Amino acid sequence: MKKRYTLEQKKWDSPIEHAMPAQARVPASFNIGNVTIAPATVLAPMAGVTDTVFRRFIKNASQFSASSSTTDVEATQTNQQSGCGLIMTEFTSADGLSRMRETKRKRYLTYYDDEHPIAAQLFGSNPETLADSARIIQDAGFDIVDLNLGCPAKRVVACNGGSGLLKDLPQIERIFKAIRAAVTIPFTVKFRMGWNDAHIVCVELAKLAEDNGLNACALHARTREDGYTGQARWEYIAAVKDAVRIPVIGNGDIRTPEDAAAMVEKTGCDAVMIGRTAPANPWIFRQIAQYTASKEATGIGTYDHPTNDDRYSMIRTYFQMLVDEIAIEEAAEAARAEAIIAQGQIAREKRNRDAVGKMKQFAAWFTHGVPGGGGLRKQIFEAKNGNAVIAAVEHFFESHQNLPDEADTAPVQSDTALLTEAAYCD
């Protein structure tokens, strides 16, 4: 096993002690089968977070600067501009998907044209059901289908899904074969290192993926027993990269552009995947792109830090997108004319509750680093509906216009704790 890299060693901001080679940077592109991903950055799937609104929000994050007055997030943005090469859906149950009515499926698999390339992630343990669901994903127009072998949630593991399968490589092989035979779109797998330190299977698993025609693999460099504790062990990403020829996507604990470049440098991975940092700092992908470009041009990596106006623009836009999405869903529902009035009312109230719940959840991450952000969070938590949340955001930023900007947007520990408490992890 190669040298272990720890966060203590990740002091890239101390160039004398820990100089990173000038060539260390995230690649401009990589291929998953016939799909080109450019730049080589991936938004990690996150249950409860990476729905269509958040995914489009991330792809359009480059617009949220004070110099840009537009909130027209439907405008086509290239991945190069946003800095995010690939987005992924939250994990979806293959059992659920194959049983669902067509209309409900559509809601689960909603994505917009400007989300391509996009991968849909499935979890499950039955090869036939997973193969059926992969076909549904392909028919829905997704570019890539991904299999989740990392979810640590007890209810998923109890049905042998997610990381539960890491203990059963023969069953994984049956699943690989069934899905591969069912679809022609690229097929990828995202996994953890193994169940625990006594049972590390990531290299064997990556080889199995390659031998069964999968087009790429992504490793979150922790075991199931690690949960989200400790530091991701990047040396296992390097070991997987050494063992296979298919592209390897490295994942775990990237918080800054320097971390992203360092992961590529230390492991040789073909692309980097970013999870928890994205909701705390939606500019991370653009910052990586800026860091890469400036490093190429001058040998020194630099990137912008968002101003308060940028934050305002970002928060306002994201909340407006959530409110707009409700309106779109309602219009679609009305067009389907399938619900009786009483049911429609219940659905509407639930959607509003969900959207306001998301705003409250995101407020905690987005307002980190904003001077006086605690007051804003309080107002958002007390708001009763989406428009009241937006009004609170507008009022806050109007009355705080002259406060100094905060330079540092790195997530604090509490952001991470909040994220790991979500449904995905029990």
Ligand SMILES: Cc1cc2nc3c(=O)[nH]c(=O)nc-3n(C[C@H](O)[C@H](O)[C@H](O)COP(=O)(O)O)c2cc1C
């Ligand atoms: C709230 C939350 C939800 C997650 N949901 C999923 C998921 O649906 N599918 C998946 O493969 N991984 C999921 N993960 C794991 C992430 O994709 C990623 O592997 C992990 O957070 C490590 O990357 P990071 O250090 O960049 O956050 C989730 C993580 C969090 C925090």
